[in-house]
Amino acid sequence: MSIRERRRAETRNTIQRQAIRLFVDRGYDATTVNDVAVAVGISAMTVYRHFATKEDLVLYDEFDQLAATTITELPADEPLVVRIARTLAATYDQAMADREFHLARLRLMISTPALRARHLDSQYATQEALVTALCAGSEDSALEFQARAAASACLGVLHIAVLRWAAEDGRPDLRRLFGEAFTATFGHTF
Structure with a gap:
């Protein structure tokens, strides 16, 4: 795995973990992709670069x-x-x-x-x-x-x-x- 691929995987992992934490704490329906982005300190567009849908934040x-x-x-x-x-x-x-x-x-x-x-x-x-x-x-x-x-x-x-x-x-x-x-x-x- 190249350094770039490793960083991408680490970012994806960080996003997913924050998303799961928020979904558990606040509820899946009550949490937006923007909420996840804010928790991670990135833009919603960056979240969507790694996960095409909100469901993918859990299922990936x-x-x-x-x-x-x-x-x-x-x-x-x-x-x-x-x-x-x-x-x-x-x-x-x-x-x-x-x-x-x-x-x-x-x-x-x-x-x-x-x-x-x-x-x-x-x-x-x-x-x-x-x-x-x-x-x-x-x-x-x-x-x-x-x-x-x-x-x-x-x-x-x-x-x-x-x-x-x-x-x-x-x-x-x-x-x-x-x-x-x-x-x-x-x-x-x-």
């Missing part, structure tokens, strides 16, 4: 790229649902490095109707990243269909685990909850 992350990279590093001979579940678990392990921030983001996504709708778009983007990585270089439409079904099912299972984790204030181990939900759904562990 780099997990899709991480998931796409991670899944290509797993053994290809494992069942698709196992590879996808391991990838999602590893991706969420990264997120748990900053548990409180991630918990605040999830609570906002769950409690704010506009964010719930956009979160579904985000899940679709994650599904597409996984399918693209799994099917890279293949013209096999059956593989694409299977990858899409497996990714969608695993994301649904993860979503249920994440909802429970957030409802219990992040106290349970998220990986364990995901494993329990996965086993309940697929009849085996990952």
Whole structure:
């Protein structure tokens, strides 16, 4: 990462953290992009250079790229649902490095109707990243269909685990909850 890219990432991180703090303190609907800009000490235009929409202030992350990279590093001979579940678990392990921030983001996504709708778009983007990585270089439409079904099912299972984790204030181990939900759904562990 170049110095310029690093500074851009640091600025994006600072903006997002201030936005999450304000949304938690004041409420998502009561906080404007201008409020976020003032809290950071930048212009609203600078906020929009980093985040195209107010929703992106909460939803933005780099997990899709991480998931796409991670899944290509797993053994290809494992069942698709196992590879996808391991990838999602590893991706969420990264997120748990900053548990409180991630918990605040999830609570906002769950409690704010506009964010719930956009979160579904985000899940679709994650599904597409996984399918693209799994099917890279293949013209096999059956593989694409299977990858899409497996990714969608695993994301649904993860979503249920994440909802429970957030409802219990992040106290349970998220990986364990995901494993329990996965086993309940697929009849085996990952």
